[in-house]
Amino acid sequence: MSDVSSQAELAANPGLRPVVGPGAVGGGWKRFFDLLILMSVSDFRKAYFGTVLGYAWSLLRPLMLFAVLLAVFTQIFRIGSQGVEHYEVYLLLNIVLFSFFQEATVTATTAVVAQEGIVRKTQFPRLVVPMSIVLTSFFNLGMNMIAVLIFAVALGVSPMWTWLLFPLSVLALVVLTSAVSSYLSALYVRHRDVAIIWSVSATALFYGSAVLYPVSIIPEGVLRDVIFANPIVPILVQTNKWVIDSGAPGAAEAAGGWAKLIPAITIFVVACVVAVWYFRREAPRVAEEL
Amino acid sequence: MSMPGQVQPAVDPVQGDDEPEGPVLIEARDLEKLFRIPEHRIDTFKERALHPFSGPDFRELRALDKVSFDVRKGEFFGIVGRNGSGKSTLLKILASIYRADAGTIRVAGRLAPFIELGVGFNPELTARDNVVLNAVMMGLTPRQARQRLPAVFEFAELEDFTELKLKNYSSGMSVRLAFSVMLQTEADILLIDEVLAVGDAAFQQKCYDVFHEMKDADKTVVFVTHDMTAVQTFCDRAMLLHDGQVTDIGEPEEIGRHYLRLNFEGEHAGKTDQGENLAVDLHTAIIEARLLDEDDDPITNIEFGRPIRFEAVLEAKSELLEPVLTFHVLDADSRLVFGHQRALVLGNGEPGHVPAGGRIQIAGTLDNPLNPGRYHLTCWVRRNRTQGDMAVQAMRMIDFVVFGTPGGAGGMITVDGDIELELEGSR
Numbered sequence A: 001m002s003d004v005s006s007q008a009e010l011a012a013n014p015g016l017r018p019v020v021g022p023g024a025v026g027g028g029w030k031r032f033f034d035l036l037i038l039m040s041v042s043d044f045r046k047a048y049f050g051t052v053l054g055y056a057w058s059l060l061r062p063l064m065l066f067a068v069l070l071a072v073f074t075q076i077f078r079i080g081s082q083g084v085e086h087y088e089v090y091l092l093l094n095i096v097l098f099s100f101f102q103e104a105t106v107t108a109t110t111a112v113v114a115q116e117g118i119v120r121k122t123q124f125p126r127l128v129v130p131m132s133i134v135l136t137s138f139f140n141l142g143m144n145m146i147a148v149l150i151f152a153v154a155l156g157v158s159p160m161w162t163w164l165l166f167p168l169s170v171l172a173l174v175v176l177t178s179a180v181s182s183y184l185s186a187l188y189v190r191h192r193d194v195a196i197i198w199s200v201s202a203t204a205l206f207y208g209s210a211v212l213y214p215v216s217i218i219p220e221g222v223l224r225d226v227i228f229a230n231p232i233v234p235i236l237v238q239t240n241k242w243v244i245d246s247g248a249p250g251a252a253e254a255a256g257g258w259a260k261l262i263p264a265i266t267i268f269v270v271a272c273v274v275a276v277w278y279f280r281r282e283a284p285r286v287a288e289e290l
Numbered sequence B: 001m002s003m004p005g006q007v008q009p010a011v012d013p014v015q016g017d018d019e020p021e022g023p024v025l026i027e028a029r030d031l032e033k034l035f036r037i038p039e040h041r042i043d044t045f046k047e048r049a050l051h052p053f054s055g056p057d058f059r060e061l062r063a064l065d066k067v068s069f070d071v072r073k074g075e076f077f078g079i080v081g082r083n084g085s086g087k088s089t090l091l092k093i094l095a096s097i098y099r100a101d102a103g104t105i106r107v108a109g110r111l112a113p114f115i116e117l118g119v120g121f122n123p124e125l126t127a128r129d130n131v132v133l134n135a136v137m138m139g140l141t142p143r144q145a146r147q148r149l150p151a152v153f154e155f156a157e158l159e160d161f162t163e164l165k166l167k168n169y170s171s172g173m174s175v176r177l178a179f180s181v182m183l184q185t186e187a188d189i190l191l192i193d194e195v196l197a198v199g200d201a202a203f204q205q206k207c208y209d210v211f212h213e214m215k216d217a218d219k220t221v222v223f224v225t226h227d228m229t230a231v232q233t234f235c236d237r238a239m240l241l242h243d244g245q246v247t248d249i250g251e252p253e254e255i256g257r258h259y260l261r262l263n264f265e266g267e268h269a270g271k272t273d274q275g276e277n278l279a280v281d282l283h284t285a286i287i288e289a290r291l292l293d294e295d296d297d298p299i300t301n302i303e304f305g306r307p308i309r310f311e312a313v314l315e316a317k318s319e320l321l322e323p324v325l326t327f328h329v330l331d332a333d334s335r336l337v338f339g340h341q342r343a344l345v346l347g348n349g350e351p352g353h354v355p356a357g358g359r360i361q362i363a364g365t366l367d368n369p370l371n372p373g374r375y376h377l378t379c380w381v382r383r384n385r386t387q388g389d390m391a392v393q394a395m396r397m398i399d400f401v402v403f404g405t406p407g408g409a410g411g412m413i414t415v416d417g418d419i420e421l422e423l424e425g426s427r
Helices: A003-012 A029-049 A054-076 A087-109 A116-121 A128-154 A161-190 A194-208 A222-229 A232-243 A251-255 A258-289 B045-050 B087-094 B127-137 B142-147 B149-156 B171-184 B201-216 B228-234 B252-265
Strands: B024-038 B058-072 B076-080 B102-107 B111-114 B189-193 B220-224 B237-242 B245-250 B284-292 B301-303 B308-316 B324-331 B336-343 B359-366 B373-382 B392-403
Touching: A029 A054, A029 A128, A029 B127, A054 A087, A054 A128, A087 A128, A087 A161, A087 A194, A087 A232, A116 A258, A128 A161, A161 A194, A161 A232, A161 A258, A222 A232, A222 A251, A222 A258, A232 A251, A232 A258, A251 A258, B024 B087, B024 B220, B058 B087, B058 B102, B058 B220, B058 B245, B076 B087, B076 B201, B076 B228, B076 B252, B087 B102, B087 B111, B087 B189, B087 B220, B111 B171, B127 B142, B127 B149, B127 B171, B142 B149, B149 B171, B171 B189, B171 B201, B201 B220, B201 B228, B220 B228, B228 B252, B237 B252, B245 B252, B284 B392, B308 B373, B308 B392, B324 B359
Parallel strands: B076 B220, B076 B237, B111 B189, B189 B220, B301 B392
Antiparallel strands: B024 B058, B024 B102, B237 B245, B284 B308, B308 B359, B324 B336, B324 B373, B373 B392
């Protein structure tokens, strides 16, 4: 078919639009967000109204983890008494924030495969699948933050103007979580052991992300630099300063200068770029690889 | 809101049979799709680590090879072909589920696909949530999707199951739901893959009704099926795919004949299903069994209306006293269609005895009222007329296909008959 004749036909049928096939996004942003919200809301509803205790269950998990860790770290290891203001609130807030990251990334890893029925049979922007998981976890985070707030006020954390900066921490965490989730969900389609590797890695990250302990107990030097290369660490440290204890060191101060934050920022940016690049590359073919 | 049940014929139905003159809604040019099928699929890092140098062993499957066609507005366009001919791949590319390796597709308007039994549902969600999600995927806004919920469930006859999770739906129910969603999205073009292969008879009839209405309303439909009757009933034009290539595009009748020729030419003739039958410890074995045409040449498939002619040789593994042979013709679901029974009688009228190692020759000609489909001929041998059922052995002798266009109006068989109609009081 020569170009001339198809151009002539196009002129006769201005309605003809090229079909480019499936992709990461595409089909319009409105449709993307409609689908994203529909999928997350129905997932969220399922979690909250599917069981009798709904909301209680989703709170119970971080709270129980919190109770165990609190007992261990205040009664046995006594990190809690080493100069952390409001250690209980510090611990709970960190657990809730990290749980968001962990829950979203672990669930998203298998999401594209789990949604096989939809992916193989309907046409929609593929990025909706991991992003809807992130959004569902984000709803959970919101519900859990209510508990954190009540807890914080009850334990005497006084409101500060820097609470207004808290959304910045959450934004950074959401962007990082979205990048990791999208990347893993596409990678899992080709390499099924990603799920196991990541669930172990996420647990390792939990202990390496200064969730349980203040970074100040890590000796300055290589070890602290390594810890600070993890982008979650400066986010948590800064959040602590903004939300709980304005006297605590900020991320740059705790790391030992702004320069020490460069690795974390680099990793953060690289993660986002790689995620976008890889997901866009894989999205057109995920339906075939399943 | 126009529901399928209320579609008014927009055009004179007579005109609908003409060659469609409308604008092109789907234009496909030189579509190619290559699947690389791993001989040994490397799914995990462990396997990758264990076999670092074994490059991926891929077998290449050319699912589509330079496929070009147009579908015009108001056309009912059939795509036929054997399993693996690329039909479903083509439909998935049209529906933007797969991406073509080369070639272009241009489409005017919104497409609603019904792919591979259509069930693009999430089993963990309720039917209601799934319907909304599916409708939005097909291009409605969430608001429109919610407005159409009642109509979707009404057509699917599932009003009582809207809050049931999809995993608790039977396969028939989810197909009905998916089909109903597709209809209610009121897309400009419908892509339908094998909807007639599933569901119960009532649902199939409903599909037929909908197809008739869509045809009358000049809807644009791309329809993939094995069912030649449906192609010839509904399609304005059809395309035959074979090994990923367009073999023929044209009149449904001609495409249907072409498809049947393609289907039955290649198969080798006169094969018995030996694996199942030659059980040595039983009293009788099939030595050979074959189907014959009228010139005594072996065939595997019989044209509709032609007699079923067969010959077979059985060998007795142990002595048979006054054996009785029953021949049954069964359909694909092993339902008995009809049968014949014969006792072995010698020339002098005495019942025959077959010593161990002795052979019985069988030659049969049966009338063939069978409608097109898959059938098999079985032979039951009763070892001794006076003994009970214990000594009866069943053998599947010949599998065959009846092809062609039936003269009746459905059912398993076509029988001759005469029905007179007269308008009362017209004289």
